Amino acid sequence: MKMSLRYLMSGAVLRQTCRWYSIQHVNEQLHVHEQDGLRTITLSSPKTRNALSLSVLEGLESAITKESSTLRCIVLAAQGKVFSAGHNLKELTSKDGQEYHTKVFDTCSRLMLTLQNIPVPIIAQVNGIATAAGCQLVASCDIVIATPNSTFSTPGGSVGIFCSTPGIPLVRNVPRKVAAHMLLTGLPITAMEALQAGLVSKVVPEEDIEAETERMVKAIISKSKSVIALGKKFMYHQMEMDIASAYREGSCVMVNNINMVDGQEGINSFIGKRKPVWTHSDE
C-alpha cells in the first residue's frame, strides 16, 4: 500500500518489472498484483469495456482463489471508464451452442459465489460504468467503494437477455422497488442512488478513492486473518437462517472465537493496553 493504487494501475507501471512487487498477467485482460497482504486484481481491457468473456471469468476465478499464506484482502479494480460491461455477447450466439452457454453461466455463477466464500474480504473499487454481469460482479463483493460519476444498471432485457443472474445479488443488496426498476426498465442508477439503495458501501470523490480504499484495507489487515475468516463465513451463513437458529449457532461461534489464541491475545492486549500480536492461526 506504499505505492498509490492509481500509480500501480497505470499501464506504465503494469509493464515494468519491479523488485518491490510482482505482477502476474493472468491473461491480457487481467492484471494481478500482490504486496503486503493485499492482492489487487485489475480488469485491464478498456477496449472490450472489460467484458466478462469466459476466459476473463476463468482468469478472475483463478486470480481470486490462488493460494497465498500471506493474503489478507483483495481489491477488485478496473482500467478505463467502464468498470465492466458484463458478458461478451459474441460468446452467446446460437453458433456457440447451448453447452458453451451453460459453461459460461456456470463459471460466472461459481465465480460470484466464490467471492462470498473466500476467507478474505474483497473490496470493489468502482470508478465508471458497471452494467449487467459487471453490476453483478460489483454486487457480489463484500464492500464497494464508488466515485460519484459511477453508474449501475442491469439492462439485459434491451438485448433480449433479461439480467436474471445479475438480479440474484441485486435483490439481496437493494430494496426490491429499486431492483425491479433496474431489472424491468434497464435504466441506470447513479452512485448516490446506489449508496442510498445499499448497492455501494461508500461514495467518495475520485481523488479520494485510493485513500478510502487504503483506510479500509488497513483496517482489515490490522486484524487477525483467522478471526476475519470466521467472521465473514458466519456473516453470510447466518443471514440465510431464521433469527432464533442464527443466535443458537452465533453463541457457539462467539465462545469458540474467544478461546482461539488470537481471541485471547486480543482481549489480553486490550486489558493490558498494548498492541495485539496476532498468530493468524485457526487454533
Place this chain on the structure above:
Amino acid sequence: MKMSLRYLMSGAVLRQTCRWYSIQHVNEQLHVHEQDGLRTITLSSPKTRNALSLSVLEGLESAITKESSTLRCIVLAAQGKVFSAGHNLKELTSKDGQEYHTKVFDTCSRLMLTLQNIPVPIIAQVNGIATAAGCQLVASCDIVIATPNSTFSTPGGSVGIFCSTPGIPLVRNVPRKVAAHMLLTGLPITAMEALQAGLVSKVVPEEDIEAETERMVKAIISKSKSVIALGKKFMYHQMEMDIASAYREGSCVMVNNINMVDGQEGINSFIGKRKPVWTHSDE
C-alpha cells in the same frame, strides 16, 4: 402514451367516447384504459378516498388480469388527493359477519399476490396519501413513482385493526426499523423518507410524474414481452431462495433465455448494430 396521462385521468376525458382509445368502466370507482400496450387503471372515487371496498378489490383484480395479447405494462393511478385510504371500514363491522370479512381479506391478499404474479410490470403512480391497504397496494406494485407531497402510513392500530397484512409487503420493501415505526406508531412517512427506505423507486415533482412514468413505460415496452415475463417471474421466485439454489436455477434460466427467438434476435441485432425486431413469443 401520446395523450398526457393527466389529461386522460381528468373527469372530462373519462366521460368522452373517443376513437383513439376505449375506457372501460369496471365500476363507478375504477376506470380502465388501454392503448399501445399500456393499460392505465385509475382509482376514481375521491369521495370515498378511493376506499378498497370488496367491489373495488374485485374490480381491480379483474382489471389487472383481463386478457390482452397486446398488453405490455400497467400503470395504477388515482384521482384526488388520497391515492387510497385502504379498506372500507363500514364493511368490517360485526353485522357483516366473519364469512364476509374472510372474503374481503382473501380477495385483498389474492389481489396483492396477483400484482407480483402477472407477467407484465405494474407501476404505481402516487400523488397523494396512501394509507393502510392503500399503502399495501403501493408496496405490492413492482415500481413506484411518487410526488414529493405524497405520504405513506399504516395506521390501522388507531382504529383497533393492526395493519398486519399491509405489513407483509412493507417489511419486504423497507428496513424493519422503518416498518416497525410505521406499524407500531401509525405515524406517516414522507415521500423522501419512503424513497430513502425503499418503498418508492423514484420521487419526482408533480409536473414531471407523467414524463417519468412515460420514460419507464417506454423502456419496458421497447423490450420483448416474453423476456420481461420470464425475468419478472424469476426475480420474485429467486428472492425467496438461498443464494446457491438461486444461482443453480439462474444459470438454466439464462441459457434458456439465450436460446429463445427473442434472445438470439437481441444478441444478433446488438452485434449487427441494428434495432431488434421482437416476436414477443415464448419460443
Place this chain on the structure above:
Amino acid sequence: MKMSLRYLMSGAVLRQTCRWYSIQHVNEQLHVHEQDGLRTITLSSPKTRNALSLSVLEGLESAITKESSTLRCIVLAAQGKVFSAGHNLKELTSKDGQEYHTKVFDTCSRLMLTLQNIPVPIIAQVNGIATAAGCQLVASCDIVIATPNSTFSTPGGSVGIFCSTPGIPLVRNVPRKVAAHMLLTGLPITAMEALQAGLVSKVVPEEDIEAETERMVKAIISKSKSVIALGKKFMYHQMEMDIASAYREGSCVMVNNINMVDGQEGINSFIGKRKPVWTHSDE
C-alpha cells in the same frame, strides 16, 4: 410522560423518592422507572461505558420482562456519552472458563430475542456511541431514535473477537454492503449513515429527542394494548415466511383482529366519529 425524560434520567431525580413514580434499582448499573404505562430502562454506568456485563444483561432481561398489567411501551436509554460499549472484555479471559463464556452469550442472545418477543414496543433512545453488543442491543429494539452525534460500530475484530452475534440483527436491519463494511473493517457509521442504512428509524437533534420519543410513545399508548401485541407478534413472525404463506396466515390474523372487542370498538368509534374506549383485552 408529564415530567421530561431528561429530568427523570438525571442523577438528582434518580436518587429521590417521589410519590409520583417509583424507581427500581435493578442494580447499580441499571435504573428502571415506570409511569403511565411507560417503562424507562436506563443504562446508568457511564464509568464502565455502560458495558454489558453478565449482571447487566441479566438485569436488563428482568427489567424488560417484569410483569405489569399496565405496561404499554418500553424506552431504553443510557446515561453518558457512550450508549453502550458492549460486552465486558474482562469477563471473557480464559481464566473465567468456557462455561462462563457460554453463559454470557446465551444470556445475551436470549435477551436480544426477548426484545422482539415481548408484547409491547421497545424504543431505543440513542445519544452517543453504540459499539459491538451495544450496537446489537440498539439493532434489536423495534424502533430507534438517535441524535446526529451518535455513532454505530461493530469493531470486535480489532480485539480478536469478531462481532458475529451483533451481526445477526445488523444484517437483518441494514443492506449487506453496509453490514459487511462495518463488520469486516470495524469502522463506525454516523447517525445519518445509520438512518440511510435503516439501522435507526429517526434522527433528531439532541434537544428534540424527548419530544420525538414522547410523540412515538403517545402514538403507541393511544392504541389498544392487545391489538399492538398481536400486530408486533405477527410482524416478526411473517417476515421470516415466504410471501404466499404470510398472506395465508395474515388474512386469518386480520379477521380475528376485526372480531376482537377492541377491533369492533375501533371501527364503531371511527364510524360514529367518537374517541375509542379500549378494553385492552384479548377477547
